[in-house]
Amino acid sequence: MKQILVTGGCGFIGSNFVHYMLRQHPEYTIVNLDKLTYAGNPENLRDVEHLPTYRFVHGDIADRSLVEDLMKDADAVVHxxxxxHVDRSIMDxxxxxxxxxxxxxxxxxAARKFPVRRFVHISTDEVYGTAMSPEGVSRPSLETDALMPLSPYAASKxxxxxxxxxxxxxxxxxxxxxxxxxxYGPYQYPEKLIPLFVTNALDNIPLPVYGDGKNTRDWxxxxxxxxxxxxxxHCDGYDGEVFNIGASQEFSVLQITDLILNILGKPASLLQYVKDRAGHVPRHAVDSSKFARIFDWNPVTNFEAMLEKTVTWYVEHESWWRRIKEQDANYRAYYQQQYREREGKS
Structure with missing residues (x-):
């Protein structure tokens, strides 16, 4: 492969992937197509803009002409x-x-018209709904489980x-x-759970916990x-396959809240219960044994250690998140509607 088309490369996971690929595969050219909506931040990739193997294209994946033009030269797509954001999908x-x-x-x-060697579609465990067996027993989701999305976001994915x-x-x-x-990790837009709680705690602002805070996720x-x-x-022979990817490290919202407050030395009084959101899934977790078995792959990081590293990143990059939280009208309007109106309604 010579050229990889990455869509949404200025977002959280996308920008981390662009950084990763430029380090691991310096022989590739990475073309990043991003519309730069509220969560797409060009600052996430400012440090690689000068590289001859990186190209940013400001545009919409729904722009057929633009997408076809980029697909002509692509060997692979990572979409x-x-x-x-679940909450935003409930609102609109x-x-x-x-x-x-x-x-x-x-x-x-476009990939059909201008064939590529690989099209990696990034889906989500949200498509399964609550992690459970067909009989209703709580367990990590399997690739063969029915898709039962519980939010408009999950349904769209x-x-x-x-x-x-x-x-x-x-x-x-x-x-x-x-x-x-x-x-979780660096460059995550601060309306998501971990960066929201870290940055709120740094400013001594309440950490809004939905419902009883016992909802769990694999992180x-x-x-x-x-x-x-x-x-x-880079794999061969697995076209059409679905692979779960997880770390088997499940924590509840309350557990994460406690860990963040302890790392930052902040009081438990910052925790604030707010009215639960509609369709809140009690458990998301995936069984990634298929992926591990076929590719001999396992996550190499520990949640508590990487959470502390992530918290440190936000501490050291205050200007990155403060600009969003204090100057981004989109963020401020969202926060006001989503949390201020829920205070005292737990």
Whole structure:
């Protein structure tokens, strides 16, 4: 491979993946197509802008002409671009359907017209809904489990997931689908759980915990996820396959809250229970044994150690998140609607 088209490369996971690929595969050219919506931040990749093997293209994955022009020279596609925040999808689902489903359709059509060697579609464990067996027993989700999305975001990703599969089944587009658990690490937009709680705690602002805070997630450090995607990008013989990617490190919101407050030396009184959100999934977790078995892959990081490293990153990059939280009108309007109105309604 010579050129990789990365969509949504200015977002959280996308920017970490671009950094990872430029380090691990300096012989590749990485073309980053990003619309720069609220969570797409060019500052995430400011340190690689000068590299001759990196190219940024400001544009929309739903722009057919632009996508086809970029696809002509691509050897592979890694498709991150999506509207991703569950809470925002509950408030306004339209943009999620447009970007996540229609945008994916445009990319797949271009990959059919201008064949690539690999199309890695980044899905999510959210498509499964609550992690449980068909009999209703709580356990990590398997690739063979039914898709039961419980939010408009999860439904839009499930639609894109199955659309990608159909382009392999119908048109032989070399699609591989990854469904990963919750990521954490640097460059994550500060409305997501961990960066929100870290930055609020640094400012001695209450940490808003939905409901009873007992909802659990399997957490994977973003660089472990990037290594897994790299594996899928270069594997042979697995077109049309779905792979769960996780770390088997489950923690509840309350446990994470306690860990963050302890790392920062902040009082437990900063924890604030707020009204639960609609369709809140009690447990997300994936069984990634298929991926581990086939590729001899396992995450190499420990949650507590990497959480502390992540907290330190936000401490050391205050200007990055403070600009968003204090100057981004989109963020401020979202926070006001999502949390201020819930105070005292737990």
């Amino acid at each position: 991150f671009a999506a509207e991703t 689902a339209g943009s999620f359907i447009t970007t996540d489903v229609h945008g994916t359709f445009v990319l797949l059509e 499930a639609g894109a997931d199955r659309l990608a599969f159909s382009y392999w089944a119908t048109h032989n587009v070399p699609v591989i689908i990854s469904r990963c658990s919750n990521n 994977i450090f973003v660089e472990d996820h990037c290594r897994a995607i790299d594996t899928l990008l």
